[in-house]
Amino acid sequence: MTRYYEDLEVGQVxxxxxxxxxxxxxxxxYVTLSHNPQPLHIDDEFAKKTMHGTRIVSSLWTLAFVNAQAVMPLTLGTTLGNLGYEEIRFPTPVRIGDTIRSETHIVSMRESAKYPNAGIVTFEHVGYNQRNEVVVRAKQVSLHLKKAHAIT
Structure with a gap:
């Protein structure tokens, strides 16, 4: 289902x-494609000596996965651009073997002063591991298309 600006409501989850x-x-x-040589992600011996005791998954992979889950139900074909992220937090590291699930909350909405064909929507994406621990929480601000200006 395509969701335009008017289809969204603050408080929806x-x-x-x-x-x-x-x-x-x-x-x-992920670390290879992003050129991230952090030994915490790629070196078992290094990671064993850290507070984690094992390698952990790149936090940006976690953010990317959780954010991407909102595309199909909320922004596919209706986003005109990602305006930024706010308050990104990774309270619990993801370890190899953790199973991640996510949800998205509509936090705020307002008309765009610059683009009359769109509104500005703030989404909060939250990812959890199999123990229901929050692994990522991030607010994304998006320019979202209005129905009257649908691109066909």
Missing amino acids: YKHPVTRTATDVDNLL
Whole structure:
């Protein structure tokens, strides 16, 4: 279902059905593609000596996965741009083998002063592991298309 600006309401919560177990391949591909040589993500011996005791998954992979779950139900074909992120937090690290689920909350909405064909929506994406611990919480500000200006 395509959701335009008018279809959204502050307070709505979307629980995303896709879950994902973070694998070693996910982590290694992400850090390789992003040129992130952090030994905490790629070096077992280094990671054993840290407070985590094991490698952890890149927090930006976690953010990307959780954010992407909102595309199909909320922004596919109706977002005109990502205006930014606010208050990104990673309170619990993701470990290889953790299963992540997510939900998105509509936090605020307002008309765009600059673009009459769109409104500005703030989404809060929250990711949880299999123990219901929050692994990421991030507010995303998006320019969202209005129905009268649908792109066909």
